[in-house]
Amino acid sequence: MASELLTISGLSAGTEDKPILHDIDLSVGAGETHVLMGPNGAGKSTLGHVIMGDPVYKVSSGTVTFDGQDVTDLAPDRRSLAGIFLSYQAPVEVPGVPLYSFLRTICQMRPELKTTARKFRQRVGQIMAELDMDESFLTRELNVGFSGGEKKKVEMLQLLLLRPKLAILDETDSGLDVDALSIVSKGIEAYRRDCDGALLMITHNTRILERLNVDRTHVMVRGHLVAEGPASMIDDIDRNGFGAYEDGLAASQGEKVEA
Amino acid sequence: MASTSTCLEGTTKAMTLAHVNVPPAQTWNYLKIDQIALSVPVPTSAGTVPTRLPRLFSRIGAGVGTEAVSWVEATTGDSRYVEVPRGTVREEPIVLSCDADAGEVRDSGVMVRGGATATIVLVSHGSGDAEGDAPLSPTPAATSANLVRVYAEKGATVHLVEVVAMGDERQHLEGIGLVAEDGARVDARQYLLGGGRVAVGFEADLAGDAATLDLDSRYIVRHHEVLDVNHAVLQRGERTRCDIQTSGILADAGQKTMRETIDLRHGGHGSKGNERETVLVTGDDIVNRTLPVILCDEDDVAGNHGASIGSVSSEQMTYLADRGLSDAEAEALFARALFDDAVIHAPEQQSLSAALDRAANVVGDDMAHDLASGLGIEPASADDPKEE
Numbered sequence A: 001m002a003s004e005l006l007t008i009s010g011l012s013a014g015t016e017d018k019p020i021l022h023d024i025d026l027s028v029g030a031g032e033t034h035v036l037m038g039p040n041g042a043g044k045s046t047l048g049h050v051i052m053g054d055p056v057y058k059v060s061s062g063t064v065t066f067d068g069q070d071v072t073d074l075a076p077d078r079r080s081l082a083g084i085f086l087s088y089q090a091p092v093e094v095p096g097v098p099l100y101s102f103l104r105t106i107c108q109m110r111p112e113l114k115t116t117a118r119k120f121r122q123r124v125g126q127i128m129a130e131l132d133m134d135e136s137f138l139t140r141e142l143n144v145g146f147s148g149g150e151k152k153k154v155e156m157l158q159l160l161l162l163r164p165k166l167a168i169l170d171e172t173d174s175g176l177d178v179d180a181l182s183i184v185s186k187g188i189e190a191y192r193r194d195c196d197g198a199l200l201m202i203t204h205n206t207r208i209l210e211r212l213n214v215d216r217t218h219v220m221v222r223g224h225l226v227a228e229g230p231a232s233m234i235d236d237i238d239r240n241g242f243g244a245y246e247d248g249l250a251a252s253q254g255e256k257v258e259a
Numbered sequence B: 001m002a003s004t005s006t007c008l009e010g011t012t013k014a015m016t017l018a019h020v021n022v023p024p025a026q027t028w029n030y031l032k033i034d035q036i037a038l039s040v041p042v043p044t045s046a047g048t049v050p051t052r053l054p055r056l057f058s059r060i061g062a063g064v065g066t067e068a069v070s071w072v073e074a075t076t077g078d079s080r081y082v083e084v085p086r087g088t089v090r091e092e093p094i095v096l097s098c099d100a101d102a103g104e105v106r107d108s109g110v111m112v113r114g115g116a117t118a119t120i121v122l123v124s125h126g127s128g129d130a131e132g133d134a135p136l137s138p139t140p141a142a143t144s145a146n147l148v149r150v151y152a153e154k155g156a157t158v159h160l161v162e163v164v165a166m167g168d169e170r171q172h173l174e175g176i177g178l179v180a181e182d183g184a185r186v187d188a189r190q191y192l193l194g195g196g197r198v199a200v201g202f203e204a205d206l207a208g209d210a211a212t213l214d215l216d217s218r219y220i221v222r223h224h225e226v227l228d229v230n231h232a233v234l235q236r237g238e239r240t241r242c243d244i245q246t247s248g249i250l251a252d253a254g255q256k257t258m259r260e261t262i263d264l265r266h267g268g269h270g271s272k273g274n275e276r277e278t279v280l281v282t283g284d285d286i287v288n289r290t291l292p293v294i295l296c297d298e299d300d301v302a303g304n305h306g307a308s309i310g311s312v313s314s315e316q317m318t319y320l321a322d323r324g325l326s327d328a329e330a331e332a333l334f335a336r337a338l339f340d341d342a343v344i345h346a347p348e349q350q351s352l353s354a355a356l357d358r359a360a361n362v363v364g365d366d367m368a369h370d371l372a373s374g375l376g377i378e379p380a381s382a383d384d385p386k387e388e
Helices: A044-052 A076-082 A099-108 A117-130 A135-139 A148-162 A178-195 A232-240 A243-252 B055-059 B066-075 B314-322 B327-345 B349-363 B365-375
Strands: A004-015 A018-029 A033-037 A058-066 A084-087 A094-098 A166-170 A198-202 A216-221 A224-229 B003-008 B012-020 B036-041 B079-084 B094-099 B105-112 B117-125 B143-152 B157-165 B171-180 B185-194 B197-206 B212-221 B226-235 B241-250 B255-264 B272-281 B287-296 B302-310
Touching: A004 A044, A004 A198, A018 A044, A018 A058, A018 A198, A018 A224, A033 A044, A033 A232, A044 A058, A044 A076, A044 A084, A044 A166, A044 A198, A076 A084, A076 B314, A084 A148, A094 A099, A094 B314, A094 B327, A099 A117, A099 A135, A099 A148, A099 B327, A099 B365, A117 A135, A117 A148, A117 A178, A117 B365, A148 A178, A178 A198, A216 A232, A216 A243, A224 A232, A224 A243, B012 B066, B036 B066, B036 B143, B036 B171, B036 B197, B055 B143, B066 B105, B066 B143, B066 B171, B079 B094, B094 B105, B094 B143, B094 B349, B105 B117, B117 B143, B117 B171, B117 B349, B143 B157, B143 B185, B157 B171, B157 B349, B171 B185, B171 B212, B185 B197, B185 B327, B185 B349, B197 B212, B212 B226, B212 B255, B212 B327, B226 B241, B226 B272, B241 B255, B241 B327, B255 B272, B255 B302, B272 B287, B287 B302, B314 B327, B327 B349, B327 B365, B349 B365
Parallel strands: A033 A198, A033 A216, A084 A166, A166 A198, B079 B105, B094 B117, B105 B143, B117 B157, B143 B171, B157 B185, B171 B197, B185 B212, B197 B226, B212 B241, B226 B255, B241 B272, B255 B287, B272 B302
Antiparallel strands: A004 A018, A004 A058, A216 A224, B003 B012, B012 B036
């Protein structure tokens, strides 16, 4: 087991009026690849946002420890600077902000990434080429008018520029055609290869996992982590779905399970 | 009615233009939004001064009002007239600049003949940033003006870029008038980047069928600056379309008044007008006035307006926070982005230099040149563009 990078202990969280996550325990070691799976509405994306510190969600109990530091009460910007990256399922449009200005600003804030404009431009150009992105995107407003695939590529571009210690990819594969999926997969591979960062992949689609060596698989049902195991669990879920896990949770909670 | 009043700065006599930027439909007086008054130097020309441009241009409104137009015509020493021949594509931008430091008052007319394409660049630039944060009221002697009227004939395409960038010791009057005949298309980008007291009028008459206007207006108002804007679009032709997007930053004790009028006239069947303003407020002592109006005298038309005032959406702020930006840093990004966008869309050297010079004053020299350096669009040191 690699040294622990992310440790979630007894975490319960939700919105002001609705509990969503219940008593979550999860650990990700440095450089490991974990997959979080579960049916729609299970709370997978919520977990990603809670790890990132999204103020929409309130933590009612438990802790999030990252790289040896308790970050449970830390603001999202501080968590980002500490090395956590959340790739959005639906990246937000920010009118009025050219992509270049945004990328340059978020990199210059990090002492380890600070560089001259020309070197930065060169680095961005290399990554965009890898992601098959036209450089004209740099002068367009952040995500405004971008297709779903283009937005996901911009997320990958940020991932490769920021080189975080932990990347949480929230359904990065959703809504992508075959070509875009292939390019995004290459981006994830490049992150693993060049940055040696840890990955927590939230996904329904096992195709994006084909090129990755998955260390652990977690299954979430109705806000509970109900199973954890090796990569082989993914094939089992592919064949049989989440029914057994849903029934198991219902049974453990004393609910009647229909045959 | 203009009135002569005081004597300032030695021999400079001043007069007041009492009704600048009056919108097509006015509202309650007590809101103090119906016009701005400017104290300006008395023109040296006496009596009625005939316009030096072809007569056609005297019928084009420029949003600032007839009183202000008459003052410009009487004050300017000369007028500039440019014609783009029928069916041609003019590659070189038409640059209509105004040096605010020299107190220039310019009056220009551009005729874009049928089917022709042209890029028109208005650059009103100057220095003159006062020391310290004390409120400042520019003197009439520090007044400049740039008045441009454009006639786009049938099927013409006009790209318009406007940069107003000067220090807070300057007072500036800027007026743009446009007439678009059948099928003429106008896209305009306005960058209002500074000035102690700036009045900007923009009036477009979509007179022809299927004429279109896309106006993207961006501004930053800070310290004790006053920005007063009057956008007015008359949609008279059938199936005309106009889209006005305005966004800006109000900081410190800046004051902004934004009037946006879409006037869907009788006979303009099938026309659509859309206006939207977004304001990012970062100062505690700002004054933010907005007057969005849609006038309608036709059944078969659609008009929309909306305003988002206060701050960036929580989703956007969370996204930026997730990338490491605190609220203050995100606001600084928006300011930087405004100048970066002006630099990106500057079509020639004068507008580029004006945007960069102003950016250096507002966001700092390093940040101002960061994008230009990164994208390789630094201004050339020689071969300045030709002035029209």
